[in-house]
Amino acid sequence: AQSVTQLDSQVPVFEEAPVELRCNYSSSVSVYLFWYVQYPNQGLQLLLKYLSGSTLVESINGFEAEFNKSQTSFHLRKPSVHISDTAEYFCAAIPTSGYSTLTFGKGTMLLVSP
């Protein structure tokens, strides 16, 4: 079994400031890692995922996440946020093999103010 911990329930930032949303996971087996974003009144959308290879993965809208195996972390970062980034962000993990499904963290609400 695996678990995912998102350490911050809310992160308030000002527009154009950098942000980091923290995610730690625990698992007895290898996992793939995902970040999903949920905008108000919308479904979850995949932001980025780590499967293998380079530990730094990027999204098309400027977010990036780094897989750190030794610290069992997959923190999400953006150097300069926009108002439109206001949303809830969920970190998730899934074992790399076998029948299994995504385990989500509790989510972090990113609140971007002008």
Next chain:
Amino acid sequence: DTGVSQNPRHKITKRGQNVTFRCDPISEHNRLYWYRQTLGQGPEFLTYFQNEAQLEKSRLLSDRFSAERPKGSFSTLEIQRTEQGDSAMYLCASSLGDSTSETQYFGPGTRLLVL
């Protein structure tokens, strides 16, 4: 792709009533998942199908819950004798292929309120 669709988007019911939700996955996606999300929590897995076969069920899925995917296309989730604790957002997702690396695409959800 038209995306994953769910109906209804909202449902208000009285305790003890039965409710049924429908999910239409992305065409040709062979895996379909149901999750439940309550306020302040991330989605929690309920069950999933590969084609028409239900492969895994969570302990969260009590005997009052049943899910079907009769022809390997759309799926229904029925809750019998609803309780106030069933109030939540019910999410459906689908994915293509057999690997857990495949992205799960989520629908907008059905918000259930049990009075």
